[in-house]
Amino acid sequence: MNSPPSRRKKAASTDSTNEDISQQEDPGSATITVTAVEVTELTQEEQSDRLHLERKVERAFFEAGKALAQLRDRKLYRSTHRTFEEYCRDRFGHSRRQSYLLMDAAVVFDNLMEKCDPMDHILPTNERQVRPMTKLEPHQQQEVWVKAVEQAGGKVPPARIVKNVVQQIMERTQAPNTYQLGEVCQILAKDNPELRGKGGCWGIISQVNDFSCTVKLWDGEYTIGLQHLKSFNYLPAECQQMQVICDRINRVYSSGLEESVQKFLESLGKLNRPYLTALEEKLLGVLESEYRDEKIT
Known part of the structure; x- marks a missing residue:
C-alpha cells in the first residue's frame, strides 16, 4: 500500500535531517575554517619609527631615573613637600627604595651608553638588569655588561646572568x-x-x-x-x-x-x-x- 504524498514528503524530510545530523556528529566530516592573517610589510620610514618607539619603551626606566634625579638635586618638590621621599610617595606612589633604584640605574645606563651603544644598541631594557651593577666602578660596570651580553648569545641578558657576572668580578677583587x-x-x-x-x-x-x-x-x-x-x-x-x-x-x-x-x-x-x-x-x-x-x- 503506497503512502500518501504528504507522508512521503515528511519521511524524506526526516531522512534528510537525520543525514545532516549524522554528518555533523561525524568528526571525519567536520569542516575547519582557517582565517588567513594578512601580513603587511612596513615601509622603511615605519620600520625606523617602530625601532625608535621600541627604544623609548625599553629605556623608560632610564628616563624616569634621570628625571627623578633632577627633581631631587634641584629640590623642585620643596613648594609642596618637605622631603624628596614624601614627594615621591605622594606624587608617583614610589617607596624611597624604588626612587633610588631608578636613579642608580640611570647612572649605570648613562655609563654603559658610552661603551656599549655602538654594539648594536644592546643596552638594558629594565631596572632589574642594571641593579646588580650599581655598586661597581664605571669600568667594572662596562666589563660586566659586555660579558653578560656575550653569555646571553649577543642579546640583552636577563638579570640572572648580569648578577652571576657581577659575582665573578666581586670574588676576583674581594678585599x-x-x-x-x-x-x-x-x-x-x-x-x-x-x-x-x-x-x-x-x-x-x-x-x-x-x-x-x-x-x-x-x-x-x-x-x-x-x-x-x-x-x-x-x-x-x-x-x-x-x-x-x-x-x-x-x-x-x-x-x-x-x-x-x-x-x-x-x-x-x-x-x-x-x-x-x-x-x-x-x-x-x-x-x-x-x-x-x-x-x-
Whole structure:
C-alpha cells in the first residue's frame, strides 16, 4: 500500500535531517575554517619609527631615573613637600627604595651608553638588569655588561646572568671590610657620578657590608663602596661625639628650613675635625631652637 504524498514528503524530510545530523556528529566530516592573517610589510620610514618607539619603551626606566634625579638635586618638590621621599610617595606612589633604584640605574645606563651603544644598541631594557651593577666602578660596570651580553648569545641578558657576572668580578677583587659601626669616614667621590656633591663629606658607618658600608651623612644614609671611603681614625670618644653632631644636623636639615640655612648645615657636613667651634655650636643651637618651635606650631 503506497503512502500518501504528504507522508512521503515528511519521511524524506526526516531522512534528510537525520543525514545532516549524522554528518555533523561525524568528526571525519567536520569542516575547519582557517582565517588567513594578512601580513603587511612596513615601509622603511615605519620600520625606523617602530625601532625608535621600541627604544623609548625599553629605556623608560632610564628616563624616569634621570628625571627623578633632577627633581631631587634641584629640590623642585620643596613648594609642596618637605622631603624628596614624601614627594615621591605622594606624587608617583614610589617607596624611597624604588626612587633610588631608578636613579642608580640611570647612572649605570648613562655609563654603559658610552661603551656599549655602538654594539648594536644592546643596552638594558629594565631596572632589574642594571641593579646588580650599581655598586661597581664605571669600568667594572662596562666589563660586566659586555660579558653578560656575550653569555646571553649577543642579546640583552636577563638579570640572572648580569648578577652571576657581577659575582665573578666581586670574588676576583674581594678585599676585607675592616670598617666598624660608628666609625667616622670621609667620602672620596673620585669619578663616581653617584657621589656628586658628597666628596669631602664626613659620615658615620651605620652598617658594614661585604664590599660597602652604609654611611649616615647630614642629609641621609648612603651605601658606598669601600674604595670611596677613608677613615678619619678618630678615637672612640670622638666618634661618639661626631655621631651626636650628625644626628643634630640631620634633624634640622630634614625640617626643610631656608636654603641659606641648609647651606650652613652642608658646610658642617664637610668638617675635617671631630668637634664644632664655639660659633658653630651657637649657630646650630639657634637652628635647633627654630626647628623645635616649628614643630610646636
